[in-house]
Amino acid sequence: MQASQMKAVPDLVFVSGTAANVRQGSGTFVGIAALQASLRALGSRVELVAPAAASPSAWRRLAFNWRLRGQAWPEGAAVIGFDWDGLFVPRSRIACIKGVLAEEMQFEHGVPRVRLWMQSRLERRRVRQAHRVLTTSRYAAAAIERRYGVPADRIRVVAEMLDVGAWERELEQAPVVPDRPLTILCVAHLYPRKDVGTLLRATSRLPESVRLRIVGDGPERKRLERMGGRASFLGHIPRAALLQEYRNADVFCLPSRQEGFGIVLLESMASGLPIVAARAAAIPEVVAEGTNALLFAPGDPGELADALQRLLADARLREQMAAASRRHVRKFEAAVVAEQFLAAISAG
Known part of the structure; x- marks a missing residue:
């Protein structure tokens, strides 16, 4: 207006x-x-x-x-x-x-x-x-x-x-992709402070079958795409497509070195996803470390890869952290x- x-x-x-x-x-x-x-x-x-x-x-x-x-x-x-x-x-x-x-x-x-x-x-x-x-x-x-x-x-x-109830209702309508590989989702505007390069380096250390999907655009995109690897860069996508990405992911990752809050953390929690994120800025205030999230030292691809592998290799741990995410998001x-x-x- x-x-x-x-x-x-x-x-x-x-x-x-x-x-x-x-x-x-x-x-x-x-x-x-x-x-x-x-x-x-x-x-x-x-x-x-x-x-x-x-x-x-x-x-x-x-x-x-x-x-x-x-x-x-x-x-x-x-x-x-x-x-x-x-x-x-x-x-x-x-x-x-x-x-x-x-x-x-x-x-x-x-x-x-x-x-x-x-x-x-x-x-x-x-x-x-x-x-x-x-x-x-x-x-x-x-x-x-x-x-x-x-x-x-x-x-x-x-x-x-986050309007958690509305998010959950929309999520329920999103299509489920059958027989998909284990998938890591990252949603971020591709600025330097988001440090998506560390995630790409970490993913290269994971089993070949693991897939990384990155939603978002920004000035770092071309450089990140040149790094190669198995990541799919989706750019900005409509809300319905975003909900589908959340519903068909196994782990959410936010490698940012600087976040004033991180609304995508709320979206991932409401989607019932375990989280791996950098122990930086406001992130430790938003998630519950050890309960619904594993945190790693900012900029450390080795520690990030270890955290991702721990979750991807343990379906029971993913389920426990997913349930914790759904509970934790209610405070927001x-x-x-x-x-x-x-x-x-x-x-x-």
């Missing part, structure tokens, strides 16, 4: 310049969309102020924010900006940080690093001027305090969410987290 088209008097106004699709908006878009839907289900009136045509261009996003400086906002509504959006809106006293850009830039080089550095300066200014900052993990909260100098008492942690149920969000923005 464009700023000029906002009509109903809402309780909450979300300001976001993030691209309104998974391909460009990544987990940030998924998280905002889920939060908006869940708050509405609880009875909150939520409006989204966003560019008419969302673009990944930082300059267009900055221009969108600049145009909002004279916007008239509904009386009594809480105006909440996501990441550095809302920078020029005095009424936007709550900032929601989905990913700490000053952390993400550490894994980039050249022009992408400069671009993220510039945006991290905007994000730093945004959180410093906010009365309250919400973020998705203790790891991200500590990074905001350390990188941006925001006092800890102004930061609240509210996890990401959308309705529960939406209530926590409302409490966090209302707290004194």
